[in-house]
Amino acid sequence: MIQVKLPDNSIKEFENPLTILDVAKSISPSLAKATIAGKIDEDLKDVSYLIKNNCTLRLITEKDDEVLDIIRHSAAHLMAQAVKQLYPKAQVTIGPVIENGFYYDFSYERAFTPEDLVLIEKRMQDIVKSNIIVERKELSRKDAIEYFESIGEKYKVEIISAIPEDQTLSLYTQDDFTDLCRGPHVPSTSKLKAFKLTRLAGAYWRGDSNNEMLQRIYGTAWRTKEELDNYLNMLEEAKRRDHRLIGKNLDLFHQQDEAPGMIFWHPKGWAIWQEIEQLIRREIALDGYNEVKTPQIVDKSLWEKSGHWEMFGEGMFTTHSENRDYAIKPMNCPCHILIFNQGLKSYRDLPIRFSEFGSCHRNEPSGSLHGIMRVRNFTQDDGHIFCTEEQMQDEAAKFIDLVFRIYAKFGFTNVAVKLSTRPDKRVGDDSLWDNAEIALAKALEGKSLKYILQPGEGAFYGPKIEFALKDCLGREWQCGTLQLDFNMPGRLGATYVAEDGSKKTPVMLHRAVFGSLERFIGVLIEHYAGNLPLWLAPTQVAILNISEKQASYAFSVYNSLKNNGFRCELDLSNEKVGYKIREKTLQKIPYLIIIGDKEVENNTITLRRRDGEDMGQVMLNQLQELLGNELVN
RNA sequence: GCCGGUGUAGCUCAGUAGGUAGAGCAGCUGACUUGUAAUCAGAAGGUCGAGGGUUCAAUUCCUUUCGCCGGCACCA
Numbered sequence: 001m002i003q004v005k006l007p008d009n010s011i012k013e014f015e016n017p018l019t020i021l022d023v024a025k026s027i028s029p030s031l032a033k034a035t036i037a038g039k040i041d042e043d044l045k046d047v048s049y050l051i052k053n054n055c056t057l058r059l060i061t062e063k064d065d066e067v068l069d070i071i072r073h074s075a076a077h078l079m080a081q082a083v084k085q086l087y088p089k090a091q092v093t094i095g096p097v098i099e100n101g102f103y104y105d106f107s108y109e110r111a112f113t114p115e116d117l118v119l120i121e122k123r124m125q126d127i128v129k130s131n132i133i134v135e136r137k138e139l140s141r142k143d144a145i146e147y148f149e150s151i152g153e154k155y156k157v158e159i160i161s162a163i164p165e166d167q168t169l170s171l172y173t174q175d176d177f178t179d180l181c182r183g184p185h186v187p188s189t190s191k192l193k194a195f196k197l198t199r200l201a202g203a204y205w206r207g208d209s210n211n212e213m214l215q216r217i218y219g220t221a222w223r224t225k226e227e228l229d230n231y232l233n234m235l236e237e238a239k240r241r242d243h244r245l246i247g248k249n250l251d252l253f254h255q256q257d258e259a260p261g262m263i264f265w266h267p268k269g270w271a272i273w274q275e276i277e278q279l280i281r282r283e284i285a286l287d288g289y290n291e292v293k294t295p296q297i298v299d300k301s302l303w304e305k306s307g308h309w310e311m312f313g314e315g316m317f318t319t320h321s322e323n324r325d326y327a328i329k330p331m332n333c334p335c336h337i338l339i340f341n342q343g344l345k346s347y348r349d350l351p352i353r354f355s356e357f358g359s360c361h362r363n364e365p366s367g368s369l370h371g372i373m374r375v376r377n378f379t380q381d382d383g384h385i386f387c388t389e390e391q392m393q394d395e396a397a398k399f400i401d402l403v404f405r406i407y408a409k410f411g412f413t414n415v416a417v418k419l420s421t422r423p424d425k426r427v428g429d430d431s432l433w434d435n436a437e438i439a440l441a442k443a444l445e446g447k448s449l450k451y452i453l454q455p456g457e458g459a460f461y462g463p464k465i466e467f468a469l470k471d472c473l474g475r476e477w478q479c480g481t482l483q484l485d486f487n488m489p490g491r492l493g494a495t496y497v498a499e500d501g502s503k504k505t506p507v508m509l510h511r512a513v514f515g516s517l518e519r520f521i522g523v524l525i526e527h528y529a530g531n532l533p534l535w536l537a538p539t540q541v542a543i544l545n546i547s548e549k550q551a552s553y554a555f556s557v558y559n560s561l562k563n564n565g566f567r568c569e570l571d572l573s574n575e576k577v578g579y580k581i582r583e584k585t586l587q588k589i590p591y592l593i594i595i596g597d598k599e600v601e602n603n604t605i606t607l608r609r610r611d612g613e614d615m616g617q618v619m620l621n622q623l624q625e626l627l628g629n630e631l632v633n
Numbered sequence: 634g635c636c637g638g639u640g641u642a643g644c645u646c647a648g649u650a651g652g653u654a655g656a657g658c659a660g661c662u663g664a665c666u667u668g669u670a671a672u673c674a675g676a677a678g679g680u681c682g683a684g685g686g687u688u689c690a691a692u693u694c695c696u697u698u699c700g701c702c703g704g705c706a707c708c709a
Contacts, residue, residue: 111636112637113637113638114638199703199704200704201636201637201704202635202705203704203706204635204706209634209705209707213635213636213705214636214705215636216636216704218703244702255700257699257700257701260701306709308709312708333709364708365708367634367636367704367705368708369701460709461709510709546666546667547668549666574666575667576666576671577667577668577669578667578669578672579672582671583670583671586670592669594669597668598668606669612669
């Protein structure tokens with residue numbers, strides 16, 4: 001007798017082993033039809049899975065969240081089947097599920113084209129219509145290798161060879177297509193109702209740039225057409241929010257061929273920058289930082305001592321003068337140590353906190369550049385804290401508070417925290433790394449912060465905590481960082497005199513709230529879709545007259561606001577007010593002031609908000625109060 | 634850096650089986666003096682990313698190169 005416990009805690013008893021589908025059938029035919037997989041105890045299984053022992057079972061239908069991964073994985077197989085039918089010479093490699101979809105990498109004699117994509121998707125639809133049964137079978141390694149060798153799929157053979165000997169291998173077959181896969185999968189292709197192939201790309205075999213480049217096709221798949229449409233709309237929305245587009249339309253900055261990866265900030269973009277920079281200045285002053293400024297170009301020997309030359313020499317811009325070689329600084333930390341090294345430091349001086357809006361250059365690979373998010377010249381809101389080992393945990397904790405405090409001022413409250421530990425390529429011995437990693441973990445645990453561990457992702461000189469903020473579309477942007485460094489101060493000869501009179505090497509914390517100001521502004525633009533809050537808006541108020549008659553009154557309103565520190569512009573152009581409103585609204589200016597004969601007569605202005613709300617007539621002093629109240633930062 | 638795509642007026646884009654290009658908007662000039670998301674008219678605006686080749690002739694074909702876009706790889 002087999003007992004199967006269902007989610008409502010009822011127990012069904014069966015005489016003989018039976019499949020998950022049989023259990024579903026025993027409940028109702030409609031449920032059997034809707035069942036896509038089953039969860040036996042904690043494992044997802046195909047509906048064909050044979051239940052032999054007592055277990056708990058939850059039937060997975062379209063309504064369950066678990067079904068998404070199954071659908072996406074099956075969609076990847078479906079795509080591979082379509083590709084093999086259309087292009088028999090293509091070899092399949094891997095096809096995993098990713099966020100929102102799936103991809104499959106193929107080895108093929110030529111690149112796929114957008115036209116191919118249309119054909120492939122069409123063929124996928126045909127296979128769905130034919131309602132092909134998806135069957136699972138298990139094979140020994142030897143048989144599996146033999147099978148894939150017989151059909152000429154050498155990548156699959158390579159994959160199987162890398163799978164541990166003791167693991168059972170399962171194959172999934174749908175009509176003429178068989179793939180190696182752990183599963184589970186949908187029972188038949190008709191379960192795949194909402195998918196779309198989204199893009200083509202090159203991708204290295206096994207993710208290694210030394211390997212052959214494969215043809216990757218990305219797709220997305222969902223439970224329903226509606227979910228698919230929602231996702232596609234989200235992609236469209238992301239396009240509309242693209243900082244490169246908004247940056248151009250709002251005249252914030254530009255980039256051009258002569259300076260790839262560099263930014264030309266226009267007055268409006270720079271106004272945003274300055275607001276942010278000043279805010280950080282105010283906030284870190286509260287936390288005891290002292291701002292410094294260090295040279296842009298420093299002798300190569302410093303970078304050799306710091307270890308950067310060996311590690312990142314390729315990525316540094318260099319120059320020379322009178323037989324000396326220099327590097328344009330890619331980081332500020334060595335220079336901050338040089339400031340620390342001036343004069344004798346006592347333990348009583350610690351912690352010392354230096355901050356710098358440091359303009360750094362890194363010769364990033366051309367293919368990695370992206371708008372203002374990934375550039376070759378960026379400005380770190382950098383800071384280095386020199387302290388004793390006893391102080392470092394408090395300093396780490398203090399910085400964590402600072403990060404959350406500043407993010408909140410920009411409306412970011414959803415922050416992911418990650419701890420990255422020692423990478424393969426690193427400096428310093430393991431005992432130093434042990435201490436550093438433990439200290440960071442303790443600082444996080446002291447704040448009861450949940451964090452994600454990222455083994456091997458640390459910097460070459462120390463482990464780090466990363467702060468990634470989530471924007472309104474749920475996208476994650478890594479910004480803040482806190483890195484503990486037991487190596488560089490020693491390499492560059494930093495010391496302080498301890499209580500016992502001995503010379504000791506301080507611990508250094510590298511830290512940045514935004515990492516790159518350029519990138520952060522890009523994130524802000526996309527998060528707000530250009531509708532920046534009043535305090536950040538490059539132009540806060542635009543004053544529009546109805547006709548020439550009110551020009552001088554409008555000008556006096558403009559002057560009054562300007563003299564009170566508001567960023568405003570006056571539009572006396574010879575256009576209809578509807579035209580001016582449209583123009584200024586497209587510029588995403590938070591407030592529009594409209595001035596006609598009525599306003600002149602009553603000594604008022606009429607206020608219209610960016611979202612279109614007409615706020616009626618207000619007195620000028622009321623306006624300043626209203627705007628002032630909104631500028632809480 | 635790698636794979637693929639792409640580069641035409643300030644912007645968004647059309648176009649040429651090879652015969653040196655066209656629209657809308659913006660800008661300019663003029664008229665209109667305007668009440669909450671585009672008033673009308675006129676004139677003007679381009680080494681078709683850059684270099685080389687084929688050709689009587691190249692923006693178009695070939696080639697090199699640069700930038701940009703989508704991924705991959707990288708990211709102190």
